[in-house]
Amino acid sequence: MATTDETVLQVENLTKIYGRELQLGSRKVGRRIVAVDDASFSVKKGEIFGFLGPNGAGKTTAIRSILGYLTIKSGTIKINGLDYQKDSLQIRQNIGYIPGDVTLYSNFTGKELINYFNKFRPTDVTFLKKLRKIFKVDLSLKIRSLSSGNRQQAAIIVALASNPNFLILDEPSSGLDPLMAARFHNLLREMRNQGKTIFLSSHDLAEVQAICDRVGIIRKGKIIVVEAVKELRRKSMQRLNVEFMKGETPNIDAIKAIPNVISVEKMDGTFQIRVKEDVNNLLKLVTSQRIKRMTLEDSSLEEIFLEYYKDEFDRLKEE
Numbered sequence: 386m387a388t389t390d391e392t393v394l395q396v397e398n399l400t401k402i403y404g405r406e407l408q409l410g411s412r413k414v415g416r417r418i419v420a421v422d423d424a425s426f427s428v429k430k431g432e433i434f435g436f437l438g439p440n441g442a443g444k445t446t447a448i449r450s451i452l453g454y455l456t457i458k459s460g461t462i463k464i465n466g467l468d469y470q471k472d473s474l475q476i477r478q479n480i481g482y483i484p485g486d487v488t489l490y491s492n493f494t495g496k497e498l499i500n501y502f503n504k505f506r507p508t509d510v511t512f513l514k515k516l517r518k519i520f521k522v523d524l525s526l527k528i529r530s531l532s533s534g535n536r537q538q539a540a541i542i543v544a545l546a547s548n549p550n551f552l553i554l555d556e557p558s559s560g561l562d563p564l565m566a567a568r569f570h571n572l573l574r575e576m577r578n579q580g581k582t583i584f585l586s587s588h589d590l591a592e593v594q595a596i597c598d599r600v601g602i603i604r605k606g607k608i609i610v611v612e613a614v615k616e617l618r619r620k621s622m623q624r625l626n627v628e629f630m631k632g633e634t635p636n637i638d639a640i641k642a643i644p645n646v647i648s649v650e651k652m653d654g655t656f657q658i659r660v661k662e663d664v665n666n667l668l669k670l671v672t673s674q675r676i677k678r679m680t681l682e683d684s685s686l687e688e689i690f691l692e693y694y695k696d697e698f699d700r701l702k703e704e
Contacts, residue, residue, distance in 0.1 A: 483553075
């Protein structure tokens, strides 16, 4: 099932502030932190939406606000048209949630946890059987006896046992080995294709690039971009690698003079040219000479992410 125009999650002008700052005479006391600042975005039915940002950017605060765990200063949050606070109980009954800091009742077994949550969100028995085939954790064992990877698998099974239509996942692959993570990604794709909606917060940029349809990047509490992953990569920097035939000498100054060209470097006889957006003028100039080998690569999501945060990384290098 393809993404539809039906909106599952609508966040408008979300602002969340922690603490207070008071003026006492000539000095200020206390601390006021704007964790999320006037953030707006939407998630549509049948898509996997990636939510990116470094630690402290506001990702977890936004997620906890969406779930109704926090009282926001201003803005609106609606899930399937329902208000996040007034209709919180009804909303939570239809959401599968995996927090970034999973804490399960350590004295429960996995089976006991599933039975416990079945009182609030009825288990889909058929889907649970499928989950138990995918994930190899032994649900008869107490949570405290499991490794971190197996605890994460148990958390995924518990969160998905009701086969919810909307998933909110905060670092869901944390602790999973590569094979189990790949199985989990395939499951998420299957659920997306069945019309499920998935909101995925992750530090793993390769994971987001592999499975997400759209991505939102948050920086210092502000949403700085919301874009389809394919479109974001198309608009961003590309890398042209060119090895010319022997005797051919490209005009480096002419290449650098092309408006969209960012840099030109030569490594082991191959010219690496970084170019943003339109590559047509560059290709015309380069192909005017005989070429032995040429490749054109899109930026990875990691490179795009670092580009948005370039000034902060540059500041860290200087410190």
